[in-house]
Amino acid sequence: MTAEGHDEAAGSGSVPGAEPGSGSVPGAEPGSGSGSGNPPDRPPSPDFVQSLARGLAVITAFDADHPRQTLSEVARTTGLTRATARRFLHTLVELGYVDTAGSAFWLTPRVLDLGYSYLSAMPLTDLAQPHLERLSARLDESSSIAVLDGHDIVYVGRVQVRRIMSIGITIGTRFPAFATSMGRVLLSALPPEELDDHLAATDLRVRTPHGIADPAGLRAELAAVADRGWALVDQELEPGLRSLAAPVRDRHGRVVAALNVSTHAARYSIEQLRHELVPVVVDAARALSADLATVNR
Numbered sequence: 001m002t003a004e005g006h007d008e009a010a011g012s013g014s015v016p017g018a019e020p021g022s023g024s025v026p027g028a029e030p031g032s033g034s035g036s037g038n039p040p041d042r043p044p045s046p047d048f049v050q051s052l053a054r055g056l057a058v059i060t061a062f063d064a065d066h067p068r069q070t071l072s073e074v075a076r077t078t079g080l081t082r083a084t085a086r087r088f089l090h091t092l093v094e095l096g097y098v099d100t101a102g103s104a105f106w107l108t109p110r111v112l113d114l115g116y117s118y119l120s121a122m123p124l125t126d127l128a129q130p131h132l133e134r135l136s137a138r139l140d141e142s143s144s145i146a147v148l149d150g151h152d153i154v155y156v157g158r159v160q161v162r163r164i165m166s167i168g169i170t171i172g173t174r175f176p177a178f179a180t181s182m183g184r185v186l187l188s189a190l191p192p193e194e195l196d197d198h199l200a201a202t203d204l205r206v207r208t209p210h211g212i213a214d215p216a217g218l219r220a221e222l223a224a225v226a227d228r229g230w231a232l233v234d235q236e237l238e239p240g241l242r243s244l245a246a247p248v249r250d251r252h253g254r255v256v257a258a259l260n261v262s263t264h265a266a267r268y269s270i271e272q273l274r275h276e277l278v279p280v281v282v283d284a285a286r287a288l289s290a291d292l293a294t295v296n297r
Helices: 050-060 071-078 082-095 109-120 123-139 181-188 192-200 215-228 270-293
Strands: 068-070 098-101 104-107 142-149 152-159 174-176 231-234 241-249 255-264
Touching (some): 071 082, 123 142, 123 270, 152 181, 181 215, 181 231, 181 255, 241 270, 255 270
Antiparallel strands (some): 068 104, 098 104, 142 152, 152 174, 231 241, 241 255
């Protein structure tokens, strides 16, 4: 598979709140140099359960680049001591979420139950699938739907037609919101103060020479996205990749997701995308929004 549709790439199935292998995960041991698991602008809650955070940190230490790890590797990735990491790993083995042989540990399919609980309780994912399928069939391009989670977008629906990028995309894949068409749609809908906080805490390093490198330029682009009702990203995640997205709204008019298609730059010029694909994508997002508005009335 690939990125923002083929599309917004370079994030793969990474885990919430941490770069793969970064060691900055929830529930690190005191003095380990890792994060506490709480956002920097939010004080720890008195109800925060550190043991739960550490257990989740162990699960999210495994990703596409590190599917099998030793005890030492898990301890290093999470910032936990070896003794603590061992207890959590063997607890997860007993619960069926992790398997082991020799010195290696890996996740089992049972971990999917955790994500399925979210997806099954989210009518958006079921409603979106037929719209994505129709959109991809009409344009012969991959289509996706994503929601905002912290500084990232997270894919919750996808129809892949062809692979354009070097990174595969699956449900749960994450990419930095500021550099993706779906992310810009979602960010453009945030209240001003929330957007200010988001951008102040976001690493805006560009991935390609086409990226928007300064906060002022990004703010201007987000304002333009909010004004016109769609976003187009031209080769900012990976050379040759272009993607465009439109907002999906709930019955109260709130932007709750973004829908997009992606294509190779050789297939469509920027002008062709604007005049030929934008109306189709916007119509698909509106149709999905209309379906979503009928839910839970």
